[in-house]
Structure formats: structure tokens, C-alpha cells
Amino acid sequence: FEYAHETPKRNKRKNYLTITTGAPTKRSYLCVQSILYFLLLLNSVIAIIMWATNWYQLIIYKVQVLSNNSLNVELWKNPTWQPLLSIYIFNYTNVDRILEYSEKPNVKEIGPYVFREKANKVNVTFYQNGTVSYQVRRNYTFLPEKTRGSLNDIIYTPNVVLLSAAQMIKEKPWFVRKTLGALISATKVSAFNNFTVNDFIMGPEDWFSKIGLNLKRALGEDVPSKFGLLTKRMGLSGNFTMNTGKYNTDLVGQFEYIDGRPGLGKWEDEECDK
Known part of the structure; x- marks a missing residue:
């Protein structure tokens, strides 16, 4: 009869958080570009509305x-x-x-x-x-x-x-x-x-x-x-x-x-x- 002692194995923890560094991806470029285009379009619409205010008031005046x-x-x-x-x-x-x-x-x-x-x-x-x-x-x-x-x-x-x-x-x-x-x-x-x-x-x-x-x-x-x-x-x-x-x-x-x-x-x- 021989008693053998085993050292318990440590459970390795899985790393769920991975941090990567490096250059931006193509997807992030497209996202930023879309936001800029949207802001540009919004500003254009506001400018057109402000420019057309006189026409709007004229139409209301003519109708009312x-x-x-x-x-x-x-x-x-x-x-x-x-x-x-x-x-x-x-x-x-x-x-x-x-x-x-x-x-x-x-x-x-x-x-x-x-x-x-x-x-x-x-x-x-x-x-x-x-x-x-x-x-x-x-x-x-x-x-x-x-x-x-x-x-x-x-x-x-x-x-x-x-x-x-x-x-x-x-x-x-x-x-x-x-x-x-x-x-x-x-x-x-x-x-x-x-x-x-x-x-x-x-x-x-x-x-x-x-x-x-x-x-x-x-x-x-x-x-x-x-x-x-x-x-x-x-x-x-x-x-x-x-x-x-x-x-x-x-x-x-x-x-x-x-x-x-x-x-x-x-x-x-x-x-x-x-």
C-alpha cells in the first residue's frame, strides 16, 4: 500500500475583457462620416427654412x-x-x-x-x-x-x-x-x-x-x-x-x-x- 499525494490543479481564470490598441477600423470611419453628413444636412435644412421664412409668411398672408x-x-x-x-x-x-x-x-x-x-x-x-x-x-x-x-x-x-x-x-x-x-x-x-x-x-x-x-x-x-x-x-x-x-x-x-x-x-x- 502506497499513498501518493497530488497537488491540486489551479483553475485558470478566463479573461473576458480584451483591450486592443491600434489604428481605427473602416467601420468607425463610416460611422463618423455618417454623423458629419447628417449634421451638414440638418444645417442645410435649417438654412433653407430660414431663407424661405419670408415666402412662408407671404403665403400665409395671401391665404389668411x-x-x-x-x-x-x-x-x-x-x-x-x-x-x-x-x-x-x-x-x-x-x-x-x-x-x-x-x-x-x-x-x-x-x-x-x-x-x-x-x-x-x-x-x-x-x-x-x-x-x-x-x-x-x-x-x-x-x-x-x-x-x-x-x-x-x-x-x-x-x-x-x-x-x-x-x-x-x-x-x-x-x-x-x-x-x-x-x-x-x-x-x-x-x-x-x-x-x-x-x-x-x-x-x-x-x-x-x-x-x-x-x-x-x-x-x-x-x-x-x-x-x-x-x-x-x-x-x-x-x-x-x-x-x-x-x-x-x-x-x-x-x-x-x-x-x-x-x-x-x-x-x-x-x-x-x-
Whole structure:
């Protein structure tokens, strides 16, 4: 029996980190070259943008600012977009019982009666101070294919002319109130009217409506030739004066005057009335 002693072998550590020195490789040259080309291209693009800024501003000016020779002036005068107007009417179905027994009104919604609106700006005048004045002419075309019902449908509605006249004379002298009251009593004007839908929308030809409109004119009211749902919208509008953005593009479309007034004349506060 012989005992032999062996010296344990050392485990050699593997070197995972290798540092090499020497001249740059072809791949590193290509990488640096690509970065330089990219920076050169970027600088060129920035230079072109800065050079073309004046052209960019000129194009924006031509498109946004209104003038006789601006790119969008004809589209602004004669827009191709023609919106549809859908009218729904509440028909009172128990008028007799309302008048005789003071029954609660029973209403039924009918419609829609659909019209196509065409609006054009006319009497356009440009001024040196950067404003333009114009009027809007609106026309409506009935579209039976999109309408539920007919313009000849009979409806019952409150007598708006009578109600307006009664409201209007509340603060008038007593003899005006007495005169209108006597006229209503003598003619037996009803609190409700039965019209065709066409008369309700375009304005009826009944004599009381004509008298009511003439009375409002005599009292200084600005009223249309007929009393209908669309009569104030049809035809020529008032005169509008609008900023063209000639001196400040942020003001394009801001109204300066309406019928020669700087405000609407509806609110006492100047800021609200603009």
C-alpha cells in the first residue's frame, strides 16, 4: 500500500475583457462620416427654412388676409358650402277646447321641413384702414325629398302678431292701448291662427298681420315686409364692417361695425355689446 499525494490543479481564470490598441477600423470611419453628413444636412435644412421664412409668411398672408386679390376672397364671397335648415313646428291640436274650456294645450311636433340655404356676400368694399364692408344675401330652396310632410299642411299656432302687439303696447299711452283693444274686439281676432306651413314659414297674407306690422312700423320698430319664420333671414342683411387682418392677422373676421354702430345696441355694458 502506497499513498501518493497530488497537488491540486489551479483553475485558470478566463479573461473576458480584451483591450486592443491600434489604428481605427473602416467601420468607425463610416460611422463618423455618417454623423458629419447628417449634421451638414440638418444645417442645410435649417438654412433653407430660414431663407424661405419670408415666402412662408407671404403665403400665409395671401391665404389668411382678405383683399381684392387674396387667394380666398372669391370663396369668402361665394362659399360653396350650403347648409341645410330643418324646421320643426309645434302644432296645437286642441285649440277649440283651449278657447272654450281653458284646457291645457296639447301640442304635436311635426316636420322637419328642410331648406337649403345659399348665402353670398354682396356690395363688398375694401378700405385702406384694413376693413371691409358687405351685406349678405340669403336665399332658401325647399327640399321636398328631405322633408317629412308638405308645405300645404295645416297647422294651428298662437297668434304671434297679436301677442307681440299686446307686449309692445304695455308701456304705451292709454289711448294707444284702448285703440288696439277696440280693434281686436271689433274684428274678433283669435288668439290662435290656422295657417299652412308655407304661410307660417314665409309669412301670411292675412289683413291683421299687415295691420300689426304697420302698427309696429308706426311705433318705430324695424320690421320686415311679412311676419314669418324666415322672413327676417331672407334677402339682404344689414351692413357689416369687418377687419381684414391687413395690419394684424389675429384680427381677421372681427366685426368693427354693424349698420354703422360699434356694438349691437342690445346690452348696456360696452364689453357685452361688442
